[in-house]
Amino acid sequence: MYLKIILISVLLITTNNYVNCDDINNDECKLRNPCSCEFWDGYGFDLNAIIQSGEEAYEILVKENITYLFNPCSDIKHVPMLINVTENTCSPKGYTLCLQNKTVPEYLLMGNTGEASFKSSADRKLTFLVYTHHDNSNNSTIVSSFELICTPNSDKHFIYPTPATLQLDNQLNFLIFSPLACRVMIDDFSGPSVFTAMLILFLVAVLTYFSIGIVVNFMYLGARGIEVIPHLEFWKSVPKLIREGIRFIRNGCRKVPEPDSYDAI
Ligand SMILES: *[C@@H]1O[C@H](CO)[C@@H](O)[C@H](O)[C@H]1NC(C)=O
Ligand SMILES: *[C@@H]1O[C@H](CO)[C@@H](O)[C@H](O)[C@H]1NC(C)=O
Ligand SMILES: *[C@@H]1O[C@H](CO)[C@@H](O)[C@H](O)[C@H]1NC(C)=O
Numbered sequence: 004m005y006l007k008i009i010l011i012s013v014l015l016i017t018t019n020n021y022v023n024c025d026d027i028n029n030d031e032c033k034l035r036n037p038c039s040c041e042f043w044d045g046y047g048f049d050l051n052a053i054i055q056s057g058e059e060a061y062e063i064l065v066k067e068n069i070t071y072l073f074n075p076c077s078d079i080k081h082v083p084m085l086i087n088v089t090e091n092t093c094s095p096k097g098y099t100l101c102l103q104n105k106t107v108p109e110y111l112l113m114g115n116t117g118e119a120s121f122k123s124s125a126d127r128k129l130t131f132l133v134y135t136h137h138d139n140s141n142n143s144t145i146v147s148s149f150e151l152i153c154t155p156n157s158d159k160h161f162i163y164p165t166p167a168t169l170q171l172d173n174q175l176n177f178l179i180f181s182p183l184a185c186r187v188m189i190d191d192f193s194g195p196s197v198f199t200a201m202l203i204l205f206l207v208a209v210l211t212y213f214s215i216g217i218v219v220n221f222m223y224l225g226a227r228g229i230e231v232i233p234h235l236e237f238w239k240s241v242p243k244l245i246r247e248g249i250r251f252i253r254n255g256c257r258k259v260p261e262p263d264s265y266d267a268i
C-alpha cells in the first residue's frame with residue numbers, strides 16, 4: 004500500500020518535470036536563439052536561413068528615403084555606405100533592425116538580438132517576432148513586430164511594412180511571407196540531449212528494477228510464471244493510471260470529476 008503511494012508519487016513527479024502544467028496553459032514559443040523558438044511540444048519556428056548567403060541584411064523599403072535593415076539571427080554592424088552620415092547608432096552595438104533615413108542621413112538602432120522575443124496568440128494561429136527597444140536618449144520604447152505568415156509553396160522570402168507602419172509612430176509592424184515562417188518540428192530528439200540522457204538512465208533503472216525483482220521473486224519467494232514480476236498488482240494498474248494522467252493533462256491540469264479517479268482508489 005505505502006509502496007504504491009510512493010510509486011505513484013514518483014511517477015507524477017517525473018512526468019511533471021516533462022509536462023509542466025503552466026507551459027500547457029500558458030504556451031509561449033520560447034526563444035532558442037535570436038531567430039528560432041520552440042513550443043513545449045517541440046514544434047516551433049526557425050528563421051535561420053532567411054538571410055541568403057552573401058547578403059548582410061534584408062532591406063525593407065517603407066517609403067522614399069526610409070529603409071529598414073533587418074537580420075534577425077545575429078547582431079551585425081555593417082550598414083550601406085552613405086555620404087555625410089550625421090548619426091549612426093546601429094553600428095557601434097550591432098543591430099538586427101536598423102532604420103536608414105536618407106533625408107538626414109542617419110542610421111537609428113531599432114532592435115538587437117537581446118531585445119527579441121516570440122509572441123503567439125492563444126490559439127497559436129498567429130506568431131510574431133517582436134523587438135522591444137528602449138531608447139535611453141529620449142526615454143522612449145519602440146516596439147517592432149514581425150508577423151510570421153507561412154508560404155510553404157514558395158522558396159522566396161518577402162518582408163513588407165503594414166499600412167499602419169507607413170504612418171510611423173512608436174509601433175512598427177511588418178509581415179514576413181516565407182516558407183521559414185511555417186511551424187516545423189524543432190526538437191527531433193536525434194542529437195544527444197538532456198532528455199535522451201535522462202531516458203537512457205530511466206531505462207537502465209527500469210531494467211535493474213525488473214532484473215533484481217524477478218531474481219528475488221524467483222529464487223527467494225519461489226514465484227513462477229507471471230508472478231515473478233515485482234509489484235504485479237501495481238503494474239497491472241499502470242495503464243489505467245496513464246489514461247487518467249492523460250485525461251488530467253488534456254483537461255488543463257484539473258481533476259476530472261469521475262467516480263473512478265484517484266480519490267476512488
Ligand atoms: C558633406 O559635408 C561636407 C562638409 O560638411 C560638405 O562640404 C559636402 O558638400 C557634403 N556632401 C554632401 C554630399 O552632402
Ligand atoms: C527622416 O528624417 C527627416 C528629416 O529629419 C524627418 O522629417 C523624418 O521624420 C525622418 N523619418 C523617420 C522615419 O524617422
Ligand atoms: C530624400 O532625401 C533627399 C536628400 O537628402 C532630399 O533632397 C529629398 O527631399 C528626400 N525626400 C523626401 C521625401 O524626404
Ligand SMILES: *[C@@H]1O[C@H](CO)[C@@H](O)[C@H](O)[C@H]1NC(C)=O
Nearest residue numbers: 111138140141142143172173
Ligand atoms: C526617440 O529617439 C529616436 C531616435 O533617437 C526616434 O526615432 C524616436 O522617434 C524618438 N521618440 C520620441 C517619442 O521622441
Ligand SMILES: *[C@@H]1O[C@H](CO)[C@@H](O)[C@H](O)[C@H]1NC(C)=O
Nearest residue numbers: 137138139140141142143144
Ligand atoms: C522614463 O520614463 C519612465 C516612465 O515612462 C519614468 O518613470 C522615468 O522616470 C523616466 N526616466 C527618465 C530619465 O526620464
